[in-house]
Amino acid sequence: MEGRQLEYKIRFLPGWVEVVQEEDVVPNRRALITGATGLLGRAVYKEFKDNSWHVVGCGYSRARPRFERVDLLDAAAVEALVQDFKPHVIVHCAAERRPDIVENQPESASLLNVGASENLAKEAAKVGAFLIYISSDYVFDGRNPPYREDAVPNPLNHYGKTKLEGEKVVLQNNEDAAVLRVPVLYGDVEKLEESAVTILFDKVQFSNKSANMDHLQQRFPTYVKDVATVCLQLTEKKLQNPSLKGIFHWSGNEQMTKYEIACAMADAFNLPSSHLRPITDEPVGETPRPRNPQLNCSKLEQLGIGQRTPFRVGIRESLWPFLVDKQWRQTVFH
Template structure:
């Protein structure tokens, strides 16, 4: 049996991973770490209510459990909130990763950690794993620091960088771009969307699968995980309207400069997926194909 601890098991990726790994109960023993009550709607795994920002408690529990893999899906990802509350951001996105790396070293666990396209400044797009990072926001900086901690350690690790994750799980604490656009248009509300930021959105089920593949292959290194096509956020919203047969005329385009966001965003990210295709044998699809699959799953 492969023993896996998922931090942030109540989150979008956490719950998706639970579903995926628990479908192979003969192979994986899954333990979920999250704050508060178990929100996954499942009780067929060991759930531990824990504040992972408590270093002593976090390390004690992991030493007790002795997992083969730790998948760290817990993070503070609200970009403006990170800018406004750097201490909280640093604790969850940097300190916790340092502790996870320390305990992984001690118990010989393989750490799978999620990172982001926001470590880049977005000047060029289609970033390779080896491209020079230059974060514009504190969120991006915190995720870059967490990567550096892992790279300097002696542990077995996989870092999966991803972009704009969307999907739906049992009990969600926050929305995501696809659900938000869909809900607004279903309510016949006009929305304004930036047309000068470019992204490759990631379906959460693909990201969960990439985590599982990384475990099964014991992949070491950094990998890019996203859909395969670079789109403006405005085009993303238009495709959501198309797939769900909603009124596109309600979507109005605006420039980022008119938004007054606290933290700057990289204008153009997106990933080169060559290494992911080759080493993980993982072949992401276009946003539209993923959306159609998501729509099917919603039904």
């Protein structure tokens, strides 16, 4: 096909040399994904790669051998990577996204969520790359949903504050960048605790023990594959219309509490849910979280951008490898 070529990568491994043929790469469509080892980053990396982009993913603790190992706090290393690869788009997924961790380690979280984002925005501007900064619905206090992009943020916790500060430094240092706010995410996790949604599955499966589940705070669980599609669509729209920039929202549209999420998981796998107990009390002593930070997504929808996988479908795709009942797993999925 015109404009495409075969690429060969040579890998030197102990005892032999492996030549890997990569088909359908378009060298003049280059994407850099930060946090490519994480839940969202893996999905974004795959989405661009599956659509014939030449993709470089970077990570840190889990990077090698698949991804570039880059410390985003090392400005010189980030500059070298961006200048060498000269990406057309950078999707910045890397962040400390666990609110309780951020609350306990505010300085290190700010370095990554704010400092690294500011530096990346500057480097993207130097090479003319379109930067998509992944932000959060936690920039809102959850008192007056749904929230449009121009609603006044009021984060309740330090995580939300760092993501909001990250938005500001990105847009200040790169006027052509985009901010994409998303809510709680789930998808093909490497372990259940990788997502605040999938971590509930063990409590669902072990029905011999009653489990208390929050039935107060409203959530909009969003499939990472859908967010990855939005990132790709936004990028391709930007290539057609360079004036596209600013803040955007994307979210699943099924409103659920943690209790309702757990019940939906049980239903998806024909598991009992009578042991799950809805708790409507205000949580005590936890990191404060917004009651209902629902995002209005009409701005992207009007651009013809968006994809929503029904929760039942996405959660089955994500969780079947973690089913304790292996026999059931084999009969249903194989």
